[in-house]
Amino acid sequence: MISSLERIGDKTPVRQIKPVSGGAINEAFMIETEACRYFIKLKTGAPRHFFKREAEGLNLIKSTHTIRVPEVFDYCDADDKENDGILVLQWIEGKADNHTELMLGQQLARMHQHEAEFYGIKTQTYIGELKQYNGLFSSWSNYYREQRLFQQIELGKQRGTIKNHRYKRLIALLDHLDRYLSDHVPASLLHGDLWGGNWMAGPEGEPYLIDPSVFYGDREMDMAFTEVFGGFSSEFYNAYQDVYPLPEEYKDRKPLYQLYYLLVHLNLFGESYGSSVDRILDYYV
Template sequence: MNERIEQALYQAGDGEEIKQVKQVAGGSINESYFVQTGMQTYFIKYHANAPERFFELEAKGLNMSSETNSIAVPEVFTYSDERHNAFLVMEWVEGSPSADTDRKLGDHIAAMHQTIGNHHGFDDDTFIGALPQKNGLFSSWLEYYRDRRLKAQLQMGIERGTMTGRRRERMEKLLENLDKWVPDKVEPSYLHGDLWGGNWLSGPSGEPYVIDPSFLYGDRHFELAFTEVFGGYSSEFYQAYQDRFPLAPYYEDVKPLYQLYYLLVHLNMFGEAYGRSVDTILKRYAG
Protein backbone atom coordinates (compact mmCIF):
# COMPACT_ATOMS: atom_id res chain seq x y z
CA MET A 1 0.00 0.00 0.00
CA ASN A 2 2.80 2.45 0.82
CA GLU A 3 4.17 2.01 -2.71
CA ARG A 4 0.79 2.97 -4.15
CA ILE A 5 0.58 5.96 -1.79
CA GLU A 6 4.05 7.07 -2.81
CA GLN A 7 3.02 6.82 -6.46
CA ALA A 8 -0.09 8.93 -5.81
CA LEU A 9 1.87 11.56 -3.90
CA TYR A 10 4.54 11.72 -6.60
CA GLN A 11 1.81 12.38 -9.15
CA ALA A 12 0.47 15.10 -6.82
CA GLY A 13 3.91 16.74 -6.77
CA ASP A 14 4.84 15.78 -3.20
CA GLY A 15 8.19 13.98 -2.93
CA GLU A 16 8.59 14.52 0.80
CA GLU A 17 9.06 11.65 3.23
CA ILE A 18 5.83 10.03 4.42
CA LYS A 19 5.50 10.54 8.17
CA GLN A 20 2.19 8.80 8.84
CA VAL A 21 -0.36 6.62 7.05
CA LYS A 22 -3.61 5.63 8.72
CA GLN A 23 -6.66 3.92 7.23
CA VAL A 24 -9.83 5.88 7.99
CA ALA A 25 -13.56 5.59 7.40
CA GLY A 26 -14.55 6.72 3.93
CA GLY A 27 -17.72 4.96 2.89
CA SER A 28 -18.34 1.43 1.67
CA ILE A 29 -17.00 1.84 -1.87
CA ASN A 30 -13.38 2.93 -1.42
CA GLU A 31 -10.37 2.34 0.81
CA SER A 32 -9.51 5.66 2.46
CA TYR A 33 -6.31 6.90 4.11
CA PHE A 34 -5.01 9.83 6.12
CA VAL A 35 -1.47 10.53 4.92
CA GLN A 36 0.98 13.05 6.36
CA THR A 37 4.22 14.10 4.69
CA GLY A 38 6.68 16.86 5.41
CA MET A 39 4.71 19.06 3.02
CA GLN A 40 1.01 18.42 3.66
CA THR A 41 -1.71 16.17 5.07
CA TYR A 42 -3.85 14.32 2.53
CA PHE A 43 -7.00 12.27 2.17
CA ILE A 44 -6.41 9.52 -0.40
CA LYS A 45 -9.11 7.22 -1.72
CA TYR A 46 -8.46 3.95 -3.60
CA HIS A 47 -10.79 1.75 -5.59
CA ALA A 48 -9.40 -1.55 -6.82
CA ASN A 49 -12.09 -2.01 -9.48
CA ALA A 50 -13.22 1.53 -10.19
CA PRO A 51 -15.54 2.03 -13.16
CA GLU A 52 -14.16 4.06 -16.03
CA ARG A 53 -13.69 7.76 -15.14
CA PHE A 54 -14.91 7.15 -11.56
CA PHE A 55 -12.50 9.51 -9.78
CA GLU A 56 -12.23 11.90 -12.72
CA LEU A 57 -15.93 12.61 -12.39
CA GLU A 58 -15.73 13.04 -8.63
CA ALA A 59 -12.90 15.52 -9.08
CA LYS A 60 -14.87 17.33 -11.77
CA GLY A 61 -17.91 17.60 -9.49
CA LEU A 62 -15.81 19.06 -6.68
CA ASN A 63 -14.27 21.58 -9.04
CA MET A 64 -17.67 22.54 -10.45
CA SER A 65 -18.94 23.17 -6.92
CA SER A 66 -15.83 25.18 -6.06
CA GLU A 67 -16.26 27.38 -9.12
CA THR A 68 -19.49 28.78 -7.66
CA ASN A 69 -17.48 30.48 -4.86
CA SER A 70 -20.26 29.51 -2.47
CA ILE A 71 -19.38 26.33 -0.54
CA ALA A 72 -16.00 24.98 0.50
CA VAL A 73 -14.75 21.69 -0.96
CA PRO A 74 -11.46 19.83 -0.42
CA GLU A 75 -8.76 20.80 -2.89
CA VAL A 76 -8.12 18.07 -5.43
CA PHE A 77 -4.41 17.50 -6.11
CA THR A 78 -4.58 14.63 -8.59
CA TYR A 79 -6.45 11.47 -9.52
CA SER A 80 -6.04 8.32 -11.58
CA ASP A 81 -8.56 5.91 -13.03
CA GLU A 82 -5.91 3.37 -13.96
CA ARG A 83 -7.26 -0.17 -13.90
CA HIS A 84 -6.65 -1.88 -10.50
CA ASN A 85 -5.00 1.28 -9.13
CA ALA A 86 -7.54 4.10 -9.21
CA PHE A 87 -7.05 6.84 -6.64
CA LEU A 88 -8.01 10.40 -5.70
CA VAL A 89 -5.69 12.67 -3.71
CA MET A 90 -7.28 15.59 -1.83
CA GLU A 91 -6.43 17.87 1.02
CA TRP A 92 -7.22 16.51 4.48
CA VAL A 93 -10.06 18.56 6.03
CA GLU A 94 -10.47 18.53 9.79
CA GLY A 95 -12.29 20.70 12.30
CA SER A 96 -15.12 20.90 14.79
CA PRO A 97 -18.56 22.44 14.30
CA SER A 98 -18.97 25.98 15.59
CA ALA A 99 -22.16 27.64 16.78
CA ASP A 100 -22.95 28.85 13.27
CA THR A 101 -21.75 25.88 11.17
CA ASP A 102 -25.27 24.68 10.36
CA ARG A 103 -26.42 28.16 9.38
CA LYS A 104 -23.36 28.62 7.19
CA LEU A 105 -24.04 25.29 5.52
CA GLY A 106 -27.64 26.23 4.70
CA ASP A 107 -26.62 29.66 3.45
CA HIS A 108 -23.75 28.33 1.33
CA ILE A 109 -25.82 25.56 -0.25
CA ALA A 110 -28.46 28.15 -1.13
CA ALA A 111 -25.74 30.32 -2.67
CA MET A 112 -24.54 27.38 -4.75
CA HIS A 113 -28.13 26.83 -5.92
CA GLN A 114 -28.28 30.48 -6.99
CA THR A 115 -25.57 29.69 -9.54
CA ILE A 116 -27.45 28.81 -12.71
CA GLY A 117 -26.39 26.67 -15.66
CA ASN A 118 -27.67 26.68 -19.23
CA HIS A 119 -29.32 23.25 -19.30
CA HIS A 120 -30.56 20.52 -16.99
CA GLY A 121 -28.56 17.35 -16.47
CA PHE A 122 -24.85 17.15 -17.14
CA ASP A 123 -22.51 16.72 -20.08
CA ASP A 124 -20.96 13.57 -18.59
CA ASP A 125 -22.50 10.38 -17.29
CA THR A 126 -21.88 10.10 -13.55
CA PHE A 127 -22.36 7.74 -10.61
CA ILE A 128 -24.59 7.65 -7.56
CA GLY A 129 -22.63 5.47 -5.19
CA ALA A 130 -21.47 2.74 -7.54
CA LEU A 131 -24.53 2.89 -9.82
CA PRO A 132 -24.08 4.57 -13.20
CA GLN A 133 -26.25 7.56 -14.08
CA LYS A 134 -26.90 8.43 -17.72
CA ASN A 135 -27.11 12.18 -18.18
CA GLY A 136 -27.16 14.51 -21.17
CA LEU A 137 -28.21 18.15 -21.45
CA PHE A 138 -31.92 19.01 -21.59
CA SER A 139 -33.90 22.23 -21.83
CA SER A 140 -36.74 20.57 -19.89
CA TRP A 141 -36.25 19.55 -16.26
CA LEU A 142 -39.34 17.32 -16.46
CA GLU A 143 -37.95 15.46 -19.46
CA TYR A 144 -34.54 15.00 -17.86
CA TYR A 145 -35.88 13.87 -14.50
CA ARG A 146 -38.41 11.46 -16.03
CA ASP A 147 -36.26 9.97 -18.79
CA ARG A 148 -32.76 10.00 -17.32
CA ARG A 149 -33.48 9.48 -13.65
CA LEU A 150 -36.78 7.74 -12.91
CA LYS A 151 -37.05 5.63 -16.09
CA ALA A 152 -33.46 4.49 -15.67
CA GLN A 153 -34.18 3.23 -12.16
CA LEU A 154 -37.39 1.57 -13.35
CA GLN A 155 -35.45 -0.31 -16.02
CA MET A 156 -32.75 -1.29 -13.57
CA GLY A 157 -35.42 -2.48 -11.15
CA ILE A 158 -37.00 -4.63 -13.85
CA GLU A 159 -33.62 -6.19 -14.60
CA ARG A 160 -32.81 -6.77 -10.91
CA GLY A 161 -36.26 -7.98 -9.92
CA THR A 162 -37.06 -5.11 -7.56
CA MET A 163 -39.72 -3.58 -9.83
CA THR A 164 -42.48 -6.12 -10.46
CA GLY A 165 -46.25 -6.51 -10.26
CA ARG A 166 -48.29 -3.68 -8.76
CA ARG A 167 -45.16 -1.66 -7.99
CA ARG A 168 -44.13 -1.66 -11.63
CA GLU A 169 -47.66 -0.80 -12.77
CA ARG A 170 -47.82 2.18 -10.44
CA MET A 171 -44.38 3.36 -11.46
CA GLU A 172 -45.30 3.25 -15.15
CA LYS A 173 -48.55 5.10 -14.44
CA LEU A 174 -46.67 7.75 -12.46
CA LEU A 175 -44.25 8.34 -15.33
CA GLU A 176 -47.16 8.89 -17.71
CA ASN A 177 -48.56 11.60 -15.43
CA LEU A 178 -45.42 13.12 -13.95
CA ASP A 179 -46.09 16.51 -15.55
CA LYS A 180 -48.94 17.03 -13.07
CA TRP A 181 -46.38 17.68 -10.33
CA VAL A 182 -42.84 18.08 -11.68
CA PRO A 183 -42.18 21.44 -13.37
CA ASP A 184 -40.96 21.64 -16.94
CA LYS A 185 -39.45 25.12 -16.98
CA VAL A 186 -37.35 25.79 -13.89
CA GLU A 187 -33.89 27.29 -13.50
CA PRO A 188 -31.07 24.70 -13.70
CA SER A 189 -29.19 25.28 -10.44
CA TYR A 190 -25.76 23.86 -9.72
CA LEU A 191 -26.49 20.79 -7.56
CA HIS A 192 -24.22 18.59 -5.46
CA GLY A 193 -26.40 15.63 -6.40
CA ASP A 194 -25.76 13.32 -3.42
CA LEU A 195 -26.25 15.62 -0.45
CA TRP A 196 -27.08 13.15 2.32
CA GLY A 197 -25.88 13.98 5.82
CA GLY A 198 -22.65 12.01 5.47
CA ASN A 199 -21.44 14.11 2.56
CA TRP A 200 -20.60 17.25 4.44
CA LEU A 201 -18.15 17.88 7.27
CA SER A 202 -16.75 20.64 9.45
CA GLY A 203 -13.39 22.12 8.55
CA PRO A 204 -11.16 24.70 10.25
CA SER A 205 -13.10 27.25 12.32
CA GLY A 206 -16.25 25.24 11.77
CA GLU A 207 -16.41 26.06 8.06
CA PRO A 208 -18.70 23.52 6.31
CA TYR A 209 -17.28 21.50 3.41
CA VAL A 210 -19.16 19.24 0.99
CA ILE A 211 -17.63 16.03 -0.37
CA ASP A 212 -18.46 13.12 -2.74
CA PRO A 213 -20.64 14.98 -5.27
CA SER A 214 -22.66 13.49 -8.09
CA PHE A 215 -22.92 16.81 -9.88
CA LEU A 216 -25.77 17.95 -12.12
CA TYR A 217 -27.80 21.01 -13.08
CA GLY A 218 -31.43 20.85 -12.06
CA ASP A 219 -34.31 21.91 -9.86
CA ARG A 220 -32.82 22.90 -6.51
CA HIS A 221 -35.82 21.42 -4.73
CA PHE A 222 -34.62 17.99 -5.87
CA GLU A 223 -31.51 18.51 -3.72
CA LEU A 224 -33.44 19.85 -0.72
CA ALA A 225 -35.85 16.91 -0.85
CA PHE A 226 -32.99 14.45 -0.52
CA THR A 227 -31.63 16.20 2.57
CA GLU A 228 -34.89 15.22 4.28
CA VAL A 229 -34.72 11.51 3.43
CA PHE A 230 -32.04 10.30 5.85
CA GLY A 231 -31.63 13.33 8.12
CA GLY A 232 -28.35 14.94 9.17
CA TYR A 233 -29.55 18.52 8.79
CA SER A 234 -30.79 20.85 11.51
CA SER A 235 -33.59 23.41 11.61
CA GLU A 236 -30.87 26.09 11.50
CA PHE A 237 -29.70 24.71 8.16
CA TYR A 238 -33.17 24.95 6.62
CA GLN A 239 -33.88 28.38 8.07
CA ALA A 240 -30.61 29.78 6.71
CA TYR A 241 -31.38 28.29 3.31
CA GLN A 242 -34.85 29.79 3.35
CA ASP A 243 -33.52 33.19 4.39
CA ARG A 244 -31.23 33.34 1.36
CA PHE A 245 -33.31 31.50 -1.24
CA PRO A 246 -36.96 30.85 -0.25
CA LEU A 247 -38.47 27.58 -1.43
CA ALA A 248 -41.12 27.62 -4.14
CA PRO A 249 -44.77 26.97 -3.12
CA TYR A 250 -44.81 23.66 -5.03
CA TYR A 251 -42.02 22.11 -2.93
CA GLU A 252 -44.19 20.13 -0.51
CA ASP A 253 -46.25 18.67 -3.37
CA VAL A 254 -43.21 17.51 -5.34
CA LYS A 255 -40.91 16.57 -2.46
CA PRO A 256 -41.87 12.87 -2.25
CA LEU A 257 -41.44 12.52 -6.03
CA TYR A 258 -37.92 13.90 -5.76
CA GLN A 259 -37.17 11.63 -2.82
CA LEU A 260 -38.44 8.70 -4.87
CA TYR A 261 -35.37 8.75 -7.09
CA TYR A 262 -32.96 8.25 -4.20
CA LEU A 263 -35.17 5.59 -2.64
CA LEU A 264 -35.24 3.72 -5.96
CA VAL A 265 -31.43 3.93 -6.06
CA HIS A 266 -31.26 2.39 -2.59
CA LEU A 267 -33.84 -0.24 -3.52
CA ASN A 268 -31.76 -1.25 -6.53
CA MET A 269 -28.50 -1.17 -4.59
CA PHE A 270 -29.53 -2.69 -1.24
CA GLY A 271 -32.81 -4.47 -1.77
CA GLU A 272 -36.29 -4.66 -0.32
CA ALA A 273 -35.57 -2.75 2.89
CA TYR A 274 -36.48 0.35 0.87
CA GLY A 275 -39.49 -1.20 -0.87
CA ARG A 276 -42.12 0.02 1.57
CA SER A 277 -40.97 3.65 1.26
CA VAL A 278 -41.07 3.39 -2.54
CA ASP A 279 -44.53 1.82 -2.46
CA THR A 280 -45.90 4.54 -0.15
CA ILE A 281 -44.91 7.26 -2.62
CA LEU A 282 -46.16 5.34 -5.65
CA LYS A 283 -49.50 4.69 -3.97
CA ARG A 284 -49.90 8.38 -3.12
CA TYR A 285 -49.34 9.58 -6.69
CA ALA A 286 -50.47 6.59 -8.77
CA GLY A 287 -52.86 4.93 -6.36
Protein backbone atom coordinates (compact mmCIF):
# COMPACT_ATOMS: atom_id res chain seq x y z
CA MET A 1 0.00 0.00 0.00
CA ILE A 2 2.74 2.44 0.92
CA SER A 3 4.53 1.83 -2.40
CA SER A 4 1.35 2.91 -4.23
CA LEU A 5 1.35 6.20 -2.34
CA GLU A 6 5.00 6.71 -3.20
CA ARG A 7 4.18 6.10 -6.89
CA ILE A 8 1.70 8.97 -6.82
CA GLY A 9 4.23 11.23 -5.11
CA ASP A 10 3.01 11.11 -1.51
CA LYS A 11 6.08 10.26 0.55
CA THR A 12 4.85 11.98 3.71
CA PRO A 13 4.64 10.00 6.96
CA VAL A 14 1.60 7.75 7.49
CA ARG A 15 -0.54 8.84 10.41
CA GLN A 16 -2.97 5.92 10.49
CA ILE A 17 -4.16 2.84 8.61
CA LYS A 18 -7.70 1.73 9.41
CA PRO A 19 -9.66 -1.22 7.96
CA VAL A 20 -13.06 -0.16 6.58
CA SER A 21 -15.98 -1.84 4.90
CA GLY A 22 -15.21 -2.28 1.22
CA GLY A 23 -17.86 -4.73 0.09
CA ALA A 24 -17.88 -8.49 0.03
CA ILE A 25 -15.01 -9.17 -2.36
CA ASN A 26 -12.20 -6.77 -1.41
CA GLU A 27 -10.22 -5.75 1.62
CA ALA A 28 -10.39 -2.00 2.14
CA PHE A 29 -8.52 0.56 4.21
CA MET A 30 -8.45 4.24 5.00
CA ILE A 31 -4.86 5.49 4.98
CA GLU A 32 -4.10 8.95 6.27
CA THR A 33 -0.75 10.57 5.54
CA GLU A 34 0.34 14.04 6.48
CA ALA A 35 -0.71 15.13 2.99
CA CYS A 36 -4.01 13.36 2.29
CA ARG A 37 -6.53 10.63 3.13
CA TYR A 38 -6.98 7.69 0.75
CA PHE A 39 -9.41 4.83 0.26
CA ILE A 40 -7.50 1.72 -0.77
CA LYS A 41 -8.93 -1.55 -2.07
CA LEU A 42 -6.88 -4.75 -2.07
CA LYS A 43 -7.63 -8.09 -3.65
CA THR A 44 -5.29 -11.06 -3.64
CA GLY A 45 -5.39 -12.83 -6.98
CA ALA A 46 -7.55 -10.13 -8.53
CA PRO A 47 -8.52 -11.04 -12.12
CA ARG A 48 -6.74 -9.35 -15.00
CA HIS A 49 -7.55 -5.64 -15.20
CA PHE A 50 -10.00 -5.97 -12.29
CA PHE A 51 -9.20 -2.58 -10.75
CA LYS A 52 -8.18 -1.03 -14.06
CA ARG A 53 -11.74 -1.45 -15.34
CA GLU A 54 -13.16 0.16 -12.19
CA ALA A 55 -10.74 3.07 -12.55
CA GLU A 56 -11.67 3.49 -16.22
CA GLY A 57 -15.36 3.49 -15.34
CA LEU A 58 -14.91 6.14 -12.67
CA ASN A 59 -12.93 8.31 -15.06
CA LEU A 60 -15.52 7.90 -17.82
CA ILE A 61 -18.27 9.07 -15.47
CA LYS A 62 -16.07 11.93 -14.30
CA SER A 63 -15.57 13.02 -17.93
CA THR A 64 -19.31 13.77 -18.26
CA HIS A 65 -19.07 16.56 -15.63
CA THR A 66 -22.50 15.56 -14.36
CA ILE A 67 -22.01 13.68 -11.10
CA ARG A 68 -19.09 13.24 -8.74
CA VAL A 69 -16.94 10.15 -8.38
CA PRO A 70 -13.86 9.62 -6.19
CA GLU A 71 -10.57 10.70 -7.74
CA VAL A 72 -8.49 7.78 -9.01
CA PHE A 73 -4.86 8.02 -7.89
CA ASP A 74 -3.39 4.62 -8.74
CA TYR A 75 -4.18 0.99 -9.58
CA CYS A 76 -2.35 -2.20 -10.48
CA ASP A 77 -3.13 -5.86 -11.13
CA ALA A 78 -2.32 -8.77 -8.89
CA ASP A 79 0.61 -10.76 -10.28
CA ASP A 80 2.18 -14.19 -10.11
CA LYS A 81 4.44 -13.00 -7.28
CA GLU A 82 1.33 -12.98 -5.08
CA ASN A 83 1.20 -9.21 -4.91
CA ASP A 84 -2.31 -7.88 -4.33
CA GLY A 85 -4.33 -6.02 -6.89
CA ILE A 86 -4.73 -2.49 -5.59
CA LEU A 87 -6.84 0.59 -6.25
CA VAL A 88 -6.10 3.93 -4.59
CA LEU A 89 -8.97 6.42 -4.49
CA GLN A 90 -9.86 9.70 -2.88
CA TRP A 91 -11.31 9.25 0.60
CA ILE A 92 -14.94 10.44 0.64
CA GLU A 93 -16.69 11.11 3.90
CA GLY A 94 -19.92 12.97 4.50
CA LYS A 95 -23.58 12.77 5.45
CA ALA A 96 -26.65 12.94 3.26
CA ASP A 97 -28.89 15.96 3.79
CA ASN A 98 -32.34 16.94 2.53
CA HIS A 99 -30.98 17.71 -0.94
CA THR A 100 -28.62 14.77 -1.52
CA GLU A 101 -31.06 12.40 -3.21
CA LEU A 102 -32.64 15.20 -5.19
CA MET A 103 -29.18 16.01 -6.57
CA LEU A 104 -28.52 12.31 -7.15
CA GLY A 105 -31.64 12.00 -9.31
CA GLN A 106 -30.93 15.17 -11.26
CA GLN A 107 -27.28 14.39 -11.85
CA LEU A 108 -27.84 10.75 -12.80
CA ALA A 109 -30.42 11.91 -15.36
CA ARG A 110 -27.85 14.29 -16.83
CA MET A 111 -25.25 11.52 -16.94
CA HIS A 112 -27.76 9.35 -18.84
CA GLN A 113 -28.04 12.12 -21.43
CA HIS A 114 -24.44 11.43 -22.45
CA GLU A 115 -24.84 9.01 -25.34
CA ALA A 116 -22.78 6.96 -27.78
CA GLU A 117 -23.47 5.70 -31.29
CA PHE A 118 -23.20 2.07 -30.16
CA TYR A 119 -24.34 -0.22 -27.36
CA GLY A 120 -21.83 -1.81 -25.01
CA ILE A 121 -18.19 -0.91 -24.49
CA LYS A 122 -14.93 -2.12 -26.03
CA THR A 123 -13.48 -3.81 -22.97
CA GLN A 124 -14.51 -6.77 -20.85
CA THR A 125 -15.71 -5.55 -17.45
CA TYR A 126 -16.79 -7.07 -14.14
CA ILE A 127 -19.92 -7.13 -12.01
CA GLY A 128 -18.81 -8.33 -8.62
CA GLU A 129 -16.23 -10.95 -9.54
CA LEU A 130 -18.12 -12.12 -12.63
CA LYS A 131 -16.82 -11.23 -16.07
CA GLN A 132 -19.05 -9.20 -18.34
CA TYR A 133 -18.37 -9.65 -22.04
CA ASN A 134 -19.05 -6.58 -24.11
CA GLY A 135 -18.17 -5.35 -27.58
CA LEU A 136 -19.81 -2.65 -29.69
CA PHE A 137 -23.29 -3.45 -31.05
CA SER A 138 -25.64 -1.59 -33.36
CA SER A 139 -28.72 -3.32 -31.89
CA TRP A 140 -29.67 -2.88 -28.24
CA SER A 141 -31.84 -6.01 -28.11
CA ASN A 142 -28.99 -8.10 -29.56
CA TYR A 143 -26.51 -6.69 -27.07
CA TYR A 144 -28.80 -7.31 -24.10
CA ARG A 145 -29.62 -10.81 -25.32
CA GLU A 146 -26.09 -11.94 -26.16
CA GLN A 147 -23.82 -10.04 -23.77
CA ARG A 148 -26.03 -9.82 -20.72
CA LEU A 149 -28.78 -12.44 -20.41
CA PHE A 150 -27.19 -15.25 -22.46
CA GLN A 151 -23.84 -14.98 -20.68
CA GLN A 152 -25.49 -15.37 -17.27
CA ILE A 153 -27.69 -18.22 -18.50
CA GLU A 154 -24.64 -20.12 -19.73
CA LEU A 155 -22.77 -19.44 -16.49
CA GLY A 156 -25.78 -20.66 -14.51
CA LYS A 157 -25.90 -23.79 -16.63
CA GLN A 158 -22.25 -24.46 -15.75
CA ARG A 159 -22.78 -23.76 -12.05
CA GLY A 160 -26.02 -25.69 -11.78
CA THR A 161 -28.15 -22.69 -10.79
CA ILE A 162 -30.02 -22.70 -14.14
CA LYS A 163 -31.30 -26.02 -15.43
CA ASN A 164 -34.37 -27.97 -16.53
CA HIS A 165 -37.59 -25.92 -16.72
CA ARG A 166 -35.89 -22.65 -15.71
CA TYR A 167 -33.31 -23.03 -18.45
CA LYS A 168 -35.93 -23.81 -21.09
CA ARG A 169 -38.00 -20.77 -20.14
CA LEU A 170 -34.99 -18.47 -20.19
CA ILE A 171 -34.07 -19.66 -23.69
CA ALA A 172 -37.68 -19.15 -24.77
CA LEU A 173 -37.49 -15.59 -23.46
CA LEU A 174 -34.30 -14.95 -25.45
CA ASP A 175 -36.01 -16.24 -28.59
CA HIS A 176 -38.78 -13.65 -28.21
CA LEU A 177 -36.84 -10.76 -26.68
CA ASP A 178 -37.59 -8.52 -29.67
CA ARG A 179 -41.23 -8.45 -28.56
CA TYR A 180 -40.22 -6.38 -25.54
CA LEU A 181 -37.05 -4.49 -26.47
CA SER A 182 -36.29 -2.11 -29.30
CA ASP A 183 -33.21 -2.39 -31.45
CA HIS A 184 -32.74 1.36 -31.22
CA VAL A 185 -32.99 3.30 -27.97
CA PRO A 186 -30.68 6.11 -26.83
CA ALA A 187 -27.33 4.55 -25.87
CA SER A 188 -26.85 6.25 -22.51
CA LEU A 189 -23.75 6.01 -20.35
CA LEU A 190 -24.80 3.65 -17.56
CA HIS A 191 -23.31 3.08 -14.13
CA GLY A 192 -24.12 -0.59 -14.68
CA ASP A 193 -24.35 -1.72 -11.03
CA LEU A 194 -26.57 0.92 -9.49
CA TRP A 195 -27.86 -0.44 -6.20
CA GLY A 196 -28.16 1.53 -2.96
CA GLY A 197 -24.68 0.59 -1.76
CA ASN A 198 -22.98 2.12 -4.79
CA TRP A 199 -23.59 5.76 -4.05
CA MET A 200 -22.59 7.86 -1.06
CA ALA A 201 -22.67 11.42 0.26
CA GLY A 202 -19.66 13.71 0.28
CA PRO A 203 -18.59 16.39 2.77
CA GLU A 204 -21.23 18.91 1.64
CA GLY A 205 -23.96 16.31 1.21
CA GLU A 206 -23.21 16.03 -2.53
CA PRO A 207 -23.74 12.56 -4.08
CA TYR A 208 -20.89 10.40 -5.37
CA LEU A 209 -21.17 7.27 -7.51
CA ILE A 210 -18.81 4.40 -6.66
CA ASP A 211 -18.04 0.85 -7.94
CA PRO A 212 -19.28 1.29 -11.52
CA SER A 213 -19.47 -1.34 -14.25
CA VAL A 214 -19.99 1.07 -17.13
CA PHE A 215 -21.30 0.55 -20.63
CA TYR A 216 -23.68 2.30 -23.04
CA GLY A 217 -27.26 1.07 -23.16
CA ASP A 218 -30.87 1.69 -22.25
CA ARG A 219 -30.97 3.96 -19.18
CA GLU A 220 -33.99 2.00 -17.97
CA MET A 221 -31.55 -0.75 -16.98
CA ASP A 222 -29.88 1.48 -14.37
CA MET A 223 -33.23 2.68 -13.09
CA ALA A 224 -34.67 -0.84 -12.91
CA PHE A 225 -31.84 -2.04 -10.68
CA THR A 226 -32.38 0.83 -8.24
CA GLU A 227 -35.73 -0.78 -7.41
CA VAL A 228 -34.46 -4.33 -6.78
CA PHE A 229 -32.96 -3.80 -3.31
CA GLY A 230 -34.19 -0.29 -2.48
CA GLY A 231 -32.02 2.46 -1.05
CA PHE A 232 -33.44 5.26 -3.19
CA SER A 233 -36.11 7.71 -2.04
CA SER A 234 -39.10 9.21 -3.81
CA GLU A 235 -37.09 12.47 -4.01
CA PHE A 236 -34.53 10.65 -6.15
CA TYR A 237 -37.11 9.31 -8.61
CA ASN A 238 -39.07 12.58 -8.80
CA ALA A 239 -35.89 14.56 -9.46
CA TYR A 240 -34.83 12.13 -12.19
CA GLN A 241 -38.24 12.39 -13.86
CA ASP A 242 -38.10 16.19 -13.79
CA VAL A 243 -34.85 16.17 -15.79
CA TYR A 244 -35.23 13.13 -18.08
CA PRO A 245 -38.68 11.51 -17.81
CA LEU A 246 -38.93 7.76 -18.29
CA PRO A 247 -41.49 6.60 -20.87
CA GLU A 248 -44.76 5.08 -19.76
CA GLU A 249 -43.71 1.71 -21.21
CA TYR A 250 -40.83 1.49 -18.73
CA LYS A 251 -43.04 -0.35 -16.24
CA ASP A 252 -43.50 -3.19 -18.74
CA ARG A 253 -39.75 -3.54 -19.38
CA LYS A 254 -38.55 -3.01 -15.83
CA PRO A 255 -38.77 -6.69 -14.74
CA LEU A 256 -36.89 -7.72 -17.89
CA TYR A 257 -33.99 -5.47 -16.92
CA GLN A 258 -34.12 -6.58 -13.31
CA LEU A 259 -33.82 -10.15 -14.53
CA TYR A 260 -30.18 -9.65 -15.49
CA TYR A 261 -29.17 -8.52 -12.01
CA LEU A 262 -31.15 -11.31 -10.38
CA LEU A 263 -29.39 -13.85 -12.62
CA VAL A 264 -26.06 -12.35 -11.50
CA HIS A 265 -27.06 -12.77 -7.86
CA LEU A 266 -28.37 -16.27 -8.53
CA ASN A 267 -25.00 -17.22 -10.00
CA LEU A 268 -23.05 -15.54 -7.20
CA PHE A 269 -25.14 -16.46 -4.16
CA GLY A 270 -27.35 -19.37 -5.11
CA GLU A 271 -30.97 -20.43 -5.02
CA SER A 272 -32.17 -17.74 -2.61
CA TYR A 273 -32.60 -15.63 -5.77
CA GLY A 274 -34.21 -18.39 -7.82
CA SER A 275 -37.79 -17.59 -6.93
CA SER A 276 -37.33 -13.96 -8.00
CA VAL A 277 -35.98 -15.11 -11.37
CA ASP A 278 -38.90 -17.51 -11.79
CA ARG A 279 -41.47 -14.81 -10.99
CA ILE A 280 -40.13 -12.65 -13.79
CA LEU A 281 -40.23 -15.60 -16.17
CA ASP A 282 -43.88 -16.14 -15.17
CA TYR A 283 -44.54 -12.57 -16.32
CA TYR A 284 -42.94 -12.91 -19.76
CA VAL A 285 -43.01 -16.58 -20.74
